[in-house]
Amino acid sequence: MRTHHNGRHENGQNFLTDRAVIAAVVDLVGRTGGPIVEIGSGGGALTLPLEALGRPLTAVDVDPRRVRELRRVVGPGTSVVEADFLRHPLPATPHVLVGNLPFHLTTALLRRIVHSDHWTDAVLLVQWEVARRRAGVGGATMMTAQWWPWYSFALVRRVPATAFRPRPGVDGGLMTVTRRADPLVDARRRPRYQAFVHRVFTGRGRGVREVVRAAYPSARIADWARRHGVTDRTLPRDLTAAQWAELFERCG
Structure with missing residues (x-):
């Protein structure tokens, strides 16, 4: 060789x-x-x-x-x-x-x-x-x-x-x-999803729940947080791919 x-x-x-x-x-x-x-x-x-x-x-x-x-x-x-x-x-x-x-x-x-x-x-x-x-x-x-x-x-x-x-x-x-053979989010919604992730990562708050409540007041995420064990100490970096996809759907 x-x-x-x-x-x-x-x-x-x-x-x-x-x-x-x-x-x-x-x-x-x-x-x-x-x-x-x-x-x-x-x-x-x-x-x-x-x-x-x-x-x-x-x-x-x-x-x-x-x-x-x-x-x-x-x-x-x-x-x-x-x-x-x-x-x-x-x-x-x-x-x-x-x-x-x-x-x-x-x-x-x-x-x-x-x-x-x-x-x-x-x-x-x-x-x-x-x-x-x-x-x-x-x-x-x-x-x-x-x-x-x-x-x-x-x-x-x-x-x-x-x-x-x-x-x-x-x-x-x-x-x-x-x-992924089966994407977690439709590719046509990619710009909106990526803007959503940016907003959560850069939003003001001590954890994911607080940031989301401030950025998306009408979003109902309490049951999502309970099912996934998301607390006030959970940061955006701690979420999994599936959790991000579901949170995006909840926030519209």
Whole structure:
């Protein structure tokens, strides 16, 4: 297997070199189905093992030199594209996303991903704290809550900084994002739902019940709160995806 881990670092990429982590990523992708689109292929540390899955593979990278080098070693079923993933058009048919995301672009890339259609699963390597927050470990962020009705987020494992070259200043986190087959909220209501989550997260009050009572005085949520064990100390970050969806329905 030929890979490249040295060279210019201006694109902010920390190249994955740990074979066990690479195998874990490929295994997760192997549990999905359909064509694969890799985000930031670099020297092919993931690209070449992914080829063993025998599925159509498109590797996208912004570095023309690495694109030229990778094109020399990939098989006929792999297409290596020189492009910025933030602007690269994605397939209009079901596909799977995978990538070791540049840490400084994680938020922008995640936003591009969740706003994109047609992909079914994403296997992503990001900063450890970002992976934890997106998966709702220790409490969900507003971004996670805003997208929960349509996607499920899961934390797979922590990846030590020693698994990368150059070594970053923080550990990484391997996570998955899966598009829900049955969304918890109709997609046509997404703007209203996301505005609702923003209002609850940023509203004034000591807990969810107080915030909702102030923002939606006519909403009847007492029985919802009792059934879900929501008290005056429950914060927006403590709610689950299903609880958010039901609370949105209650508040109209």
